[in-house]
Every structure is written in C-alpha cells, then in structure tokens.
Amino acid sequence: DAKTTQPPSMDCAEGRAANLPCNHSTISGNEYVYWYRQIHSQGPQYIIHGLKNNETNEMASLIITEDRKSSTLILPHATLRDTAVYYCIVSVGGSNYKLTFGKGTLLTVNP
C-alpha cells in the first residue's frame, strides 16, 4: 500500500472550515483514499473515501487532485466535537482490503 504524509497538528476556529491535507504521491491506480478519525482514544470512525472524483457526505468533503497525488479533507463548519486525530489512508479494496494507519493529524478546534 502507498504511504501518506500528513501534518502532525492543525488548529481551526469553531464554525470555520477545517482543511486537512494529505500527500500520497506513490498512490497506485487501484488504490482508494480513505479518511478516518479518532476522538480521544475511542475507536476510529470512518468519514469518507474516494478514488478519483471529489466526494461529499453528511460529515465532510474530499477533494482529490487530478494527478491523485494529494487530497484534502474538508469539514465545512468545524465544531469542538470535531477535535480528533484524522487519518488519511490509501488502500486497495476487494479481497486485499487492509488499512494501514499512520500517526495522522491532530485537529484542535478552538472556541
């Protein structure tokens, strides 16, 4: 699986958009980009995934560059409850589906 690079920490003001970057320059054509988050030692929670196109769901938006070498997770209106470690993961799907977690980005949402 390809490796990812994320900043170790970021801050965001409550109510503002939080934009979390991820570099995955060695991503293969069949690898998806997944985002999970972990709130203070709880079990990680799935947020969103994408292959080529931008994606949006009730939690967030995922913007993937055209060359697929980087992506950005956007939380449109961050709240204090969004303070968490956010993991960007690239992985193939199907029978080889496994997640490799790095250290992620600690997002702190400030009042």
Place this chain on the structure above:
Amino acid sequence: DADVTQTPRNRITKTGKRIMLECSQTKGHDRMYWYRQDPGLGLQLIYYSFDVKDINKGEISDGYSVSRQAQAKFSLSLESAIPNQTALYFCATSTAGGAVDTQYFGPGTRLTVL
C-alpha cells in the same frame, strides 16, 4: 446497543499471564480485525479474518493468537503477556466483497501488563 462490543474494557494483568480479549458484533459482517495502538501512534494490525475459516497474520502477530468462534465473535489471546504489550486494543469489522468497504471499530480494551 453498540454494533461492535469488546470485553473487558480495561484489564490489568501480570507478566506471564494468559489473557483473552473478546469481540462481538451484531452488524452481520464477515470480516473482523484486531489492532493495537501504542500511545501517540497509529493503529497496527495484529490479525484479521475474512470469514470463519480464514485467519491471517497482520503486521505484529508475534506473541498473539486469535480464534474466530463464529461469524460474530473474534477473540485475541496473549499466551504469556509481557509489559510491552501494554496498549489499547481495538476490534473492527467490515463487509465482504466489493471494491470498497469501511471498517467499524469497537470501543477498545485498555490492557496494562505489569
């Protein structure tokens, strides 16, 4: 009720003891996973199972064993616990097949080996 449950939630044990961590799920998923997390680090995969008859080693399986008793149950054992196995342990499940599926995690078990 939670879809993925882990027991116990906290456990303190001594070096050399045998420990079993249990995971149960009501999601009807075929795939189950065990991860460990050390302080300040991401999760590392210990074992995974794609169905009842399938068991696979992950990145850090040494010192651990697993049992998939049923589709809904996946247990992790430490045959002889050692202090560097002190960590947070997570069970996860996911659906089988398809190009993409997502993993659902339990609340975790905090294990301390003295």
